[in-house]
Amino acid sequence: MTGQLTTGQLSVSELEKIRADFPILSRTVRDSRPLVYLDSGATSQRPRQVLDAERAFLEQHNAAVHRGAHQLAEEATDAYESARARIAAFVGVQPDEVVFTKNATEGINLVAYGLSNSAVAGGAAERFALAPGDEIVITEMEHHANLVPWQELCRRTGAVLRWYQVTDDGRLDLDSLELSERTKVVAFTHQSNVMGTVPPVAELVRRARAVGALTVLDACQSVPHTPVDFAALDVDFAAFSGHKMLGPSGVGVLYGRRELLEALPPFLTGGSMIEIVKMEGSTYAPPPQRFEAGVPMTSQAVGLGAAVDYLSAIGMERVAAHEYALTERALTGLSEIDGVRIIGPSDCVDRGGAVSFMIGDVHAHDAGQVLDDLGIAVRASHHCAWPLHRRFGIAASVRASFAVYNTPAEIDALLAGVHEVRRFFRVPA
């Protein structure tokens, strides 16, 4: 992929060019079947450009960042900070509002621990301290990464976890909960990793603001797939992972509104995040350094910078349009197959490209195995959203999820595979 393409659908030849950038897409699996990779919701594949950027960095400029005064150290620091600036711009925020974490999970934990550490940190952090009976609000459609850290925060502070419920068609039920003056945090996904549902962010933010609660956005499934501007969304914190957006594993981002990051006490502590260290006590650097203890994932940040460049060169509007078309094709096709039950919205309104479903009463593992045998990689599990699955009375589902490199033909292969599952397990019509 080269060149700046900003409008309209991806053409067949563009899509071919994009696919050629991803070495893994040309491999075969299970008795020489071409790989049909429909598990990008779990982790995406990496284009050559990202692999090359990381390798060039390691072969030419590698050094510990923000620590050395020699030439390599300066070059490495420049590469790392340049990546931060480009990634920040990609999501509409300032570089010093972007903290590098190992994944989105760490980012959300950082906020949760920052809040409990506020109780003992003193100073500006006091505004964040939670008291027993305070409320943390999430939703029933959260990934475990945006659920368990809040349960544990409640355990540490005596706060109480509450949640918005999910309707039968997989939407957020805004009437299922009233925030209160005790609500201190409202944390929610930007897009369900199971159902694709995009909840009404503006309304959730409005309600949280009205009671003075902080908002935390789980942007893992939005940033890779559609244009996102955290400043415009007006959320306080947001987290996403590099590996889901064509970038390396081992790197994620936590966005925090500047004045909040400035007041938040540190989470991981150690080298590079300090101001003054004495045996008797230490003070800490301003953000983002305060939240980046130890030698960071340097080459991975550089790789994520390259991923953002790659996506920007295609244009996120076009990425979104392409995935929208794939999702629509999948939804339409699946809904025409007898016995298939889609979990979540069956239309394309406020919905991204994750499609989870059941095929008759075939267990997701069994269905996934048949698809795998055909070369089709989907995920068969609760997708780390177990409470949501329980809400729909199931243990696990089959999920197909898409990225910019998927093709309509791959959707058709999925649909054919679903027919094969029905045949193999004799699902009645």
Next chain:
Amino acid sequence: MTGQLTTGQLSVSELEKIRADFPILSRTVRDSRPLVYLDSGATSQRPRQVLDAERAFLEQHNAAVHRGAHQLAEEATDAYESARARIAAFVGVQPDEVVFTKNATEGINLVAYGLSNSAVAGGAAERFALAPGDEIVITEMEHHANLVPWQELCRRTGAVLRWYQVTDDGRLDLDSLELSERTKVVAFTHQSNVMGTVPPVAELVRRARAVGALTVLDACQSVPHTPVDFAALDVDFAAFSGHKMLGPSGVGVLYGRRELLEALPPFLTGGSMIEIVKMEGSTYAPPPQRFEAGVPMTSQAVGLGAAVDYLSAIGMERVAAHEYALTERALTGLSEIDGVRIIGPSDCVDRGGAVSFMIGDVHAHDAGQVLDDLGIAVRASHHCAWPLHRRFGIAASVRASFAVYNTPAEIDALLAGVHEVRRFFRVPA
């Protein structure tokens, strides 16, 4: 580097072959000077074999580990767990005692937060809970990574931080502190990143055991340079980083004795570390999964596995012997230069390859700049051991640190550079 070589010094031709594996070592800096990289204590360089292993993984097998049932997911999981097993063997422990973290800093924080979380976790974790007045013991020569997390643990729990002092010649002063029944943790470095000092681990462990305290070993500067066996050392926890041992950034290891990891409550929470998740509460997987929340640094673990293979092929005894010779050459050479003051032991007994020094009253930054101009990359700072520098009445020092790819000629270049610093800043004889 290929082949199994296990005894004696590295020959000139072996060393040349090793250097040829590291692409960055053939680059030039500052007006075409060959790079003399003496900053491996901050971060090491990576051989082609590590870069290739990561790339092959990403081009052929990349998927989310422990989550999928398709072929790629199985291959990725195998690669990740195989790396864990090889890394565990490299440090003499069992695979399920090895937790992947983003760096050593996270590993130490994991233990510190695990201990404070024990207060609210209940069950088997109770044995770890700290009460106000309990003591955490460290040493004055710790890296900030093995110092600040304990200060913060004290802040969270009311425990008190105490420390062993350092003697004028850079050894641990075992008489400077008595442990007590209130001592719950003794955390110390396996090798000072500033002075190279190797403290008496067996004696420290003996004393800690005698009062029932947990031991935490910061093995960042030992594992890359010498054979290490955590089981034989009999420590409870130990942490090290991939990027200092020819491996990728973004991956580190926490070792924990099995029965301790089993009792320790989780730190980061989210996907993949759970047993059962309900909105009302969750239970957690056994170790090591319990401590690996979210999609991990998969390709980086694979790369670290390749780094361990690379080091093992050379043989850690030989790596140590080679670095010993370099260190001796540096110490001897430096001690012959007027006005040079070595911080820490000036002999090679119980000492590894980090040599920090002052040149007259030239500030470390100024000295480092002159060396950098000659192509010699050293570190000029407090090396994240600020209290140790204060102990010696200085703000910063120049540190040269070595790895298996360094040559005697590079030591000579350093010594010549030190003469140039003296000339440039007119240091009196």
Next chain:
Amino acid sequence: MKLEQMYQEIILDHYRHPHRSGLREPFDAESYQINPTCGDEVTLRVALDGDRVADVSYDAIGCSISQAATSVLTDLVVGRTVAESAITMDAFMAMVQSRGKVEPDEKVLEDAVAFAGVSQYPSRVKCALLGWMAFKDAVGRAEAGSPDNGAQRAEAQ
């Protein structure tokens, strides 16, 4: 590796018509096991008669492999001694964890040899073992006189 090698007819038969399913009284111990990646669960009860397995009853949610493996288990252990069933269990575990490298002993494993194909799919090994783990745990409990782990643990959630 063909899909049919894993999903042998015998497995699909057990799946469609599981043997001894349902929870029954009396029992000496009960074990609740879960597969955290897919949410599959089994609650399994063991009734001993001296050193003999008198009954195994269970309630399970899971894929064909886990359901069929639990069903086959009951055929292989009910009526046998605890010691005999331990041998069968070891053979079953060795087979499914072998990545196709252990030639199953049909004399010991009988119908359970049908699960040999599972060993080629590492992510399904846990499925095949879920019920067996529950059986192992329940027998241990029955012998130790600590009757359940178990459903309790599930409720505690």
Next chain:
Amino acid sequence: MKLEQMYQEIILDHYRHPHRSGLREPFDAESYQINPTCGDEVTLRVALDGDRVADVSYDAIGCSISQAATSVLTDLVVGRTVAESAITMDAFMAMVQSRGKVEPDEKVLEDAVAFAGVSQYPSRVKCALLGWMAFKDAVGRAEAGSPDNGAQRAEAQ
């Protein structure tokens, strides 16, 4: 880039013979600044006389660049108005942060143009700015009537 371009004689002179060093009374405000990567510190006092900088005194530990930059600073601001010194400060900051891209204005910066070479070494920029940051902070404090940040903060450690 040659080393001599950064370490111009004029810098080394200021380093060896710093102007106005030492802490003096009276002063209107004091600022303590630190460079966390190398541990360099400066405590700097400003005495104002109306809108004019009457004295700048300081106690500093640091490299030649940071020491010399603080020394040069005093030459450029003592006797000038606060407004004039702000212009000088902006020019100095722009120059050292420019990566060699800003042509320094010798009329404004006088001797301080010697620091142009520092802009080629990003990791040394902080060194050159340490004393200037302290000055900026102290003047702000003097004008706001909040006399120190400062040595206090250092002691609080």
